[in-house]
Amino acid sequence: MRYISTRGGAPALTFEQAMMTGLATDGGLYVPETVPTLTTDQIAAMAGQSYEQIAFTVMRPFIGDTFTDDEFRAMIDRAYAGFGHDARAPLVQLAPNHFLLELFHGPTLAFKDFAMQLIGQMFQAALTRSGERITIVGATSGDTGSAAIEAFRGLDNVDVFILFPHGRVSEVQRRQMTTPVESNVHALAMDGDFDDCQAMLKDMFNDTAFRDGVRLAGVNSINWGRVLAQVVYYFSSAVSLGAPHREVSFTVPTGNFGDIFAGYIAKQMGLPIKDLVVATNQNDILHRTLETGSYTKEGVTPSISPSMDIQVSSNFERALFYAYGGDGAAVGAQMDDLKSGGFKISQGAYQYLRDRFVSGRASEEETSDAIKTYLAKHGELLCPHSAVGVHVAEDHLGATPMITLATAHPAKFPDAVNAASGVKPPLPPRMADLYDRDERVTRVACDFDAIATLIKERIAL
Numbered sequence: 001m002r003y004i005s006t007r008g009g010a011p012a013l014t015f016e017q018a019m020m021t022g023l024a025t026d027g028g029l030y031v032p033e034t035v036p037t038l039t040t041d042q043i044a045a046m047a048g049q050s051y052e053q054i055a056f057t058v059m060r061p062f063i064g065d066t067f068t069d070d071e072f073r074a075m076i077d078r079a080y081a082g083f084g085h086d087a088r089a090p091l092v093q094l095a096p097n098h099f100l101l102e103l104f105h106g107p108t109l110a111f112k113d114f115a116m117q118l119i120g121q122m123f124q125a126a127l128t129r130s131g132e133r134i135t136i137v138g139a140t141s142g143d144t145g146s147a148a149i150e151a152f153r154g155l156d157n158v159d160v161f162i163l164f165p166h167g168r169v170s171e172v173q174r175r176q177m178t179t180p181v182e183s184n185v186h187a188l189a190m191d192g193d194f195d196d197c198q199a200m201l202k203d204m205f206n207d208t209a210f211r212d213g214v215r216l217a218g219v220n221s222i223n224w225g226r227v228l229a230q231v232v233y234y235f236s237s238a239v240s241l242g243a244p245h246r247e248v249s250f251t252v253p254t255g256n257f258g259d260i261f262a263g264y265i266a267k268q269m270g271l272p273i274k275d276l277v278v279a280t281n282q283n284d285i286l287h288r289t290l291e292t293g294s295y296t297k298e299g300v301t302p303s304i305s306p307s308m309d310i311q312v313s314s315n316f317e318r319a320l321f322y323a324y325g326g327d328g329a330a331v332g333a334q335m336d337d338l339k340s341g342g343f344k345i346s347q348g349a350y351q352y353l354r355d356r357f358v359s360g361r362a363s364e365e366e367t368s369d370a371i372k373t374y375l376a377k378h379g380e381l382l383c384p385h386s387a388v389g390v391h392v393a394e395d396h397l398g399a400t401p402m403i404t405l406a407t408a409h410p411a412k413f414p415d416a417v418n419a420a421s422g423v424k425p426p427l428p429p430r431m432a433d434l435y436d437r438d439e440r441v442t443r444v445a446c447d448f449d450a451i452a453t454l455i456k457e458r459i460a461l
């Protein structure tokens with residue numbers, strides 16, 4: 001299994017290389033040269049299996065000979081051992097044909113743990129084998145950073161730097177990043193919004209001297225390993241509702257298009273998915289794009305679902321690559337246009353996307369209303385991101401079971417949840433002392449040279 005760049009101008013890599021590299025040298029993202037498929041029998045055999053067993057079947061065809069079967073099984077087991085729920089990704093019922101997939105039982109209470117815990121295991125194994133030391137730099141709207149820190153804290157051969165937008169993450173998110181005591185963890189509060197943080201990260205990867213000098217590695221959702229780990233819960237949840245003998249649909253609260261793209265891969269692999277519904281908050285560039293065929297940047301307006309406050313949706317490039325039939329030059333040209341504000345998708349590619357994704361948006365008021373209503377009428381206290389999901393899902397309920405992804409625990413966003421519902425969700429007991437721990441954070445300007453210097457100084461220590 002080889003991985004190729006969405007812009008067609010970088011060498012093909014193995015799974016291990018693609019995972020360690022993150023961004024391709026031509027600025028593109030890695031995708032598998034062909035998407036492997038599972039037979040109906042293979043999917044049917046998942047019924048009643050553990051999450052870990054399903055994870056192995058789904059991911060094994062993608063990793064080539066990077067790890068042996070036994071190594072890979074052991075990594076999967078370790079990755080999910082720290083979750084607070086035996087099912088890992090349990091399904092609960094909201095309404096006659098509407099289900100909630102709880103992806104928030106990991107160590108940082110958001111779905112990012114599913115991928116990051118596994119990435120941590122895979123990086124550690126690969127680095128132990130090669131004897132290398134790397135510097136991980138991540139940009140986060142809150143949840144990726146805490147999940148990355150949790151996955152890499154205390155590892156010998158890794159330094160982890162996380163850039164988050166100062167003042168724009170929730171207190172729980174911030175504390176999860178600033179309270180780990182391990183010296184290889186560096187939380188950087190940057191002036192700007194998430195798109196600025198993400199742009200800074202891209203600049204670092206595009207600066208070859210810096211990238212090679214610090215042995216930069218990325219764990220943002222551009223990392224193929226992240227997408228891959230997220231494909232698993234589409235299978236586990238669909239199978240528990242009767243797939244492959246029955247179709248299901250999914251609604252996915254979306255920011256960077258990573259999670260929903262994993263659903264697209266699940267469908268390509270043969271999982272019978274009817275609708276893939278993209279749910280956005282008021283920062284609705286993806287909804288507008290799917291409605292109009294034009295991807296046009298506007299400013300980011302902070303919302304109560306901050307992990308989706310984004311205008312430049314990195315993983316959308318992967319969907320474009322498939323929509324353009326694998327034409328890397330066409331994707332590259334669109335990404336060049338994006339630098340000057342936006343691009344118009346060609347008719348054929350737009351039709352491809354329309355055939356595979358539907359979309360909707362939730363305003364701030366609709367999000368708050370959903371939190372309130374779902375507590376009163378369905379007995380579920382939702383985080384604001386999941387509330388965006390159920391609001392949008394309601395327009396797509398029908399004969400096919402709908403699974404809405406609950407991407408974070410409500411206690412990660414207690415203020416917004418309290419304002420909407422009057423209930424302040426407590427943290428799970430295993431992390432109840434989070435508010436009492438000391439914080440350690442460095443405030444930085446949105447300035448490449450300053451941040452690069454800081455990173456070089458810290459890793460020399």
Ligand SMILES: *Cc1c(COP(=O)(O)O)cnc(C)c1O
Nearest residue numbers: 143255256257258259307407408
């Ligand atoms: C990251 C995140 C999202 C958005 O996921 P993408 O993969 O970026 O689309 C939604 N909700 C929560 C809670 C998140 O942390």
